[in-house]
């Protein structure tokens with residue numbers, strides 16, 4: 015049995031006070047959770063959420079970080095800053111970062127390496143656009159994002175990596191990949207990891223599904239062999255929606 019991780023990506027929502035109040039209510043609602051639970055607030059909201067979830071099952075993540083350690087990089091936030099603030103895991107390569115801010119596989123790979131060096135776990139997001147899927151390029155795109163995103167990452171470090179498969183056309187659209195479609199993309203990703211790192215790393219890798227995950231579809235998704243968690247956007251902003259997702263198996 016692989017471990018399971020359910021993460022909420024708050025995107026650009028929740029001020030420090032809103033985030034703290036929300037996180038307290040969430041911590042109470044998911045206190046019997048049996049899976050790894052992560053919330054990823056915006057940078058300025060991280061500290062208040064870290065304080066609010068102290069002593070609970072909830073871990074705090076970040077949605078992004080700089081590819082540099084320190085220096086003249088206006089507007090950026092470094093891995094050591096996140097670490098010191100109480101972050102344990104960072105989402106990298108989210109499709110919104112790739113599409114809206116031009117993040118490339120090589121740039122994302124620099125961040126992955128830096129996060130691991132600084133003792134942060136990583137959720138590496140991959141996924142195809144609708145055009146790529148319709149052009150029959152699903153596997154080509156996933157392979158490139160996995161191979162390039164993980165370039166120079168050792169087998170040992172893979173224990174700190176989660177891959178999130180998020181078909182871009184399913185994010186925030188209400189359209190979910192069918193459990194079978196998601197499962198076959200996950201199986202493909204696992205087979206690529208097997209080629210790179212061998213069976214034991216591939217078998218223990220957590221692969222999350224992301225894209226319009228809701229209380230009504232989480233059980234069917236989680237029942238699939240290769241789906242080991244969820245990366246949740248919209249539904250992670252409501253305790254009524256996110257708690258049942260986290261507690262899908264309770």
Ligand code: PGA
Nearest residue numbers: 185186225226246247248
């Ligand atoms: P969504 O977002 O759940 O709102 O579709 C998922 C994500 O972007 O991680």
